[in-house]
Amino acid sequence: WFGEGADKVESLLCKRNEFTINCSGFDSQGVNPTVFASVIMRKDFRPVVNYSVPTQVNISFTVSSILDVDEQLQLLTSFLWLDLVWDNAFISWNPEECGGIQRISMMTQNLWLPDIFVIESVDVDQTPTGLTAYVSNEGRIKYKKPMRVTTICNLDIFRFPFDQQNCTLTFSSFLYTVDDILLGMEKEVWEIVDTSRNLIKTQGERELLSINEATPKMAVGSSLHDQIMFHVAIKRRPGLYVINLLVPSGFLIAIDALSFLLPVESGNRAPFKMTLLLGYTAFLLMMNDLLPASGIPLISVYFALCLTLMVTSLLESVLLTYLLHMVTTQPPPMPSWLYSLVLRYITATECCNKGSQKENRGPGHNSIHLPGQKDPVALAGWEPGPGKAELNEDPQSTWAESEQEIQRHRTMDMWVKFSLALDTLLFWLYLLFMISSLITVIAL
Incomplete structure (x- = not known):
């Protein structure tokens, strides 16, 4: 062994x-x-x-x-x-x-x-x-x-x-x-x-x-x-994309929001917004190479929302221009529900600005000169004065015409204030979207 x-x-x-x-x-x-x-x-x-x-x-x-x-x-x-x-x-x-x-x-x-x-x-x-x-x-x-x-x-x-x-x-x-x-x-x-x-x-x-x-x-x-x-x-x-995509887009949207400060009766707001919209479209075409070739990233949704908002603001400016032009010709009767909403808005704004109105009560303070009118009319807070009808006319006819004119100016005043209220509402929606977008980007 x-x-x-x-x-x-x-x-x-x-x-x-x-x-x-x-x-x-x-x-x-x-x-x-x-x-x-x-x-x-x-x-x-x-x-x-x-x-x-x-x-x-x-x-x-x-x-x-x-x-x-x-x-x-x-x-x-x-x-x-x-x-x-x-x-x-x-x-x-x-x-x-x-x-x-x-x-x-x-x-x-x-x-x-x-x-x-x-x-x-x-x-x-x-x-x-x-x-x-x-x-x-x-x-x-x-x-x-x-x-x-x-x-x-x-x-x-x-x-x-x-x-x-x-x-x-x-x-x-x-x-x-x-x-x-x-x-x-x-x-x-x-x-x-x-x-x-x-x-x-x-x-x-x-x-x-x-x-x-x-x-x-x-x-x-x-x-x-x-x-x-x-x-x-x-x-x-992300630095390259933030500088080349988000920052220019934010600037264009901010300028478009500030364009709400242009007087609506001047007629310059719609051409200005059209120029911004064309510039934003050219910006998206030039920056298309920086975006992914496939899929739908969140930033593309953000750009689409910005473009939609700019188009909506342009349409709003066109609508306001049409309303103010319609006021100078023959304003249509305002629906009762819209009339009550405008009255509530006027009451709320007058309560907030009561002090400033007392200090600035001079004639023509809130007047808007509408295109197509020969004489400027104080639409906000307008009150009829004594009639200046001719003595050889029928008093009843003169009184009826005066009442029609008063009703016409009241309707004009309500449509103008509705237009201004709509303009203010869209302006605040613009600001809300800008702030929420900025918070979203920072959160990401």
């Missing part, structure tokens, strides 16, 4: 020493390439002695730059440095017998490489050829390769330009199952994030926020593949 045991131990030692590299070629002048001939011959096979034992491959990566984000095609293009670490059982040597050399570099074409790829990738692997890897005296392989990766990413642009995206990078093996390759982490996630932030030197449109890790298994038919999933959160830098 002792003889058989000694034979087994000796057999195991022989197998262990079978892959130990002879250090006769290691000296201060370099490494003799012939000593790795046996390793190069086995590069087509997974470097394990027992094939029932899976190879542990540890993964780490660094985001060097975010090159492009295509919202229309839902693609993310980034540049990565992928780090792979695994053990090669066919390589080992004693540093003390090899001139103290503990690590050398070898061409990757002479080594077995795990087929790790990104599942979300939709482009051909553009890894350059002729790369090298570090090999330690214990057979530990450290391989770093650059990758330009174009991956599918579900991009949500509703909050553009304040949007944040969460893209996924899943590393797995295409050929080997969990019986052959197991994946692990070479670095902690926080180390990956810190290294990536320090390495990114370009101040592009996107910036890296965070990276989270998940390790689900992937089933392909009856096979089970190991994989490591990383959720990469990126954010858009």
